[in-house]
Amino acid sequence: MNNPSNRSLDLSTAAYGDTRNLDYALAVLPWGATEPHNYHLPYLTDCLLSHDVALDAAIIAREKYGINVMILPPVNFGAQNPGQRELKFCIHTRTETQKAILTDIATSLHAQGIHTLVIINGHGGNTFKGIIRDLAAELPDMTIAVSDWFKVLPAKDYFDNPGDHADELETSVMMYYHPELVDLSKAGSGASTGFKAQSLREGVAWLPRNWSRVSIDTGIGDPSKSTADKGARFATAVAEKYADLFRELAGGDIYEPL
Secondary structure: OOOHHHHHHEOOOOOHHHHOOOOOOEEEEEEOOEOOEOEOEOOOHHHHHHHHHHHHHHHHHHHHHOOOEEEOOOEOOEOOOOOOOOOOOOEEOOHHHHHHHHHHHHHHHHHOOOOEEEEEEOOOOOOOHHHHHHHHHHOOOOEEEEEEHHHOOOHHHOOOOOOOEOOHHHHHHHHHHOHHHOOHHHOOOOOEOOOOOHHHHHOOOOOOOOHHHHEOOOOEOOOOOOOHHHHHHHHHHHHHHHHHHHHHHHOOOOOOOO
């Protein structure tokens, strides 16, 4: 992924000289959070993983389909639950802030003639649908799609015991991309509890979990069986799916005829 030829696909490392003579089919915005991930993963795990999966997908899209996709620098502020935002250096970002950030990015791209944007989200607390609907009214000729990268494929097909946060899935993919940032020996068990109310457990209604009431180590899900090989299998399969998405969105009309 550090190949210099990939600079033109990654705005985190690109120079204007790498991009100015290229046509881009679309842009991709990785979006994560700044929050604790158990005791063994970085605060920026959600940002790192959404960016890295997106960049792998862009490389595949260029090699298989001949299209250029620009991966924007990840947004590292997400919406946090009560009991989570009180933890040291966990940053909570309001919906109004996220809307302002996304609006500024979308309007900048629109002015440059890039009318397709894909948000690859790495943080479960982020919700963009309402913001995207508002932007569809303001920028009717712009297509904005959003995807949670960790939900693209069934986690149970790749992992022994996937959980919810800093679990076997996230830890394995981090071990694949950034083994130097993972110290599994420091990980807590990821043991967690949930709501007492049966109706809330069944999804009759939703409310944000108070993180201090559901997890001791901030993790939800046992990371002990994580391996880089599992992470590689899952991340590669997800990147392939995203490359297909980029090709289809780059093709223009996304609707079947009436």
